[in-house]
Amino acid sequence: MDGINCRTIGFSLLPSELIQDIFLRLALPEIHRVKSVSKTLTPVITCKHFLREYNVRSVTDSWVFVYKKRSSLRDSVLYGFTDRLNRWFSIPVYGLLSGVVPPGDDLYFLTASGDFFLFASNRRQELIAVNFSLNTVKKIPSSLLGPRGTSSWRRSGLKLISGPPGSDRFRFLFAERYMNRPVLFEYNSESDTWRIVQTSGNQPCGDRSENVYLSVTHHGSESVILGVRPQLGLGDELPVILRPRFDNEGPRKD
Structure with a gap:
């Protein structure tokens, strides 16, 4: 020593x-x-x-994360690979989560953005956001759909968007078919509230290059996708509904 x-x-x-x-x-x-x-x-x-x-x-670093879940949170490991250094890292999880996750809880890794990592508890049916840079942990209140188990979270239908570098702010988006319509659910950590953004038809698309795309449904050769502006706020334009179709010749959009 x-x-x-x-x-x-x-x-x-x-x-x-x-x-x-x-x-x-x-x-x-x-x-x-x-x-x-x-x-x-x-x-x-x-x-x-x-x-x-x-x-x-x-800011331009690309990461791939793999969560090796074991029966004990202490023994579970989150691995991350970055293209900048071309190697894998072991990222500590237990030290931050041990105080908020009860022993024996069934924890799953969902997604990451910036300094934030999002986990879902299967037994308690809650979301937990971890900021590894600031050493903070935040439990996200249940959405308007109520508590959800890990099987309800489809990776292609959700997105975590971190705030400015060094901040403890983030947004969590997920898309679902609700009341027979594609609906966007958005959580804002700054206000600690959820909001629902509904749309009844296709909206003007404009420039889609910066959109975040969330899968709502996929059946056979047809899909429903919501295109969302990364900086959406209250009163901004509605999500864009896309309905791509796939056949033997590759994807096309009507």
């Missing part, structure tokens, strides 16, 4: 610009690990200049 402390102290004596340049090359799980084991280096990582520069560099 003394050897580790000596190396940490020696490293901290380097110029702060050099230390920040080294840390800027690390992936988020490595940054999180440094913060958890070294109080000496934490101020370097948490300063506004470093956070701003790190967020700018990592």
